[in-house]
Amino acid sequence: MRDMIKVYKALSDESRLRVLNLLFERECCVCEVEQVLEISQSKASRILGTLYDVGFLNLRKEGLWSLYSIDWEGMGDHLRGILEAVRRGFTGNQQMDADRERLKTTVRIGPGCAGKTCSEVLESKPVNA
Known part of the structure; x- marks a missing residue:
């Protein structure tokens, strides 16, 4: 029962739902989430x-x-069913649609961000880089 409470609490936050929305599209790194949601790296x-x-x-380390992705194969049927329902609920939602569009234009910084926050690397890059 305690695990189910944790699952539903995790789904009770708008930012976490927005991140799931991005991950339904594709694998993302922290810096991409940071850029799309306009939040801090922490x-x-x-x-x-x-x-x-x-x-x-x-979680995949490079x-x-x-790099994070939805673990469709690793989760049980119950969690899979919950996430599929959440995904269907995003259909036609303006915020979720806008986030998916922003994800298409994010910059995956890569190993160059080691030792700096992703924001610092982005700020130091030329605009047309």
């Missing part, structure tokens, strides 16, 4: 950590880089 990491802890996400 908040993006905290949100992804919460979603990972309840069993929704897969050097110092953390």
Whole structure:
């Protein structure tokens, strides 16, 4: 029962739902979530950590880089059913549609962000880079 409470609490936050919406589209790194939601790196990491802890996400490391995706194969039928219902609920939602559009224009910074926050790397890049 306690695990189910954690699952539903994880889904009770707008920012976490917006992150799930991005991950329904494709694998994302922390800096992409940060850019789309216009939040700090620490908040993006905290949100992804919460979603990972309840069993929704897969974490893949590429050097110092953390890449998150929906763990469809690793989760049980119950969690899969919940996420499928959440995904259907996003259909036609203006905020979710806008976030998916912004995701298309995000910059995956890559290993170059090691030692800096993703925001610092973005700010230091030339506009047309």
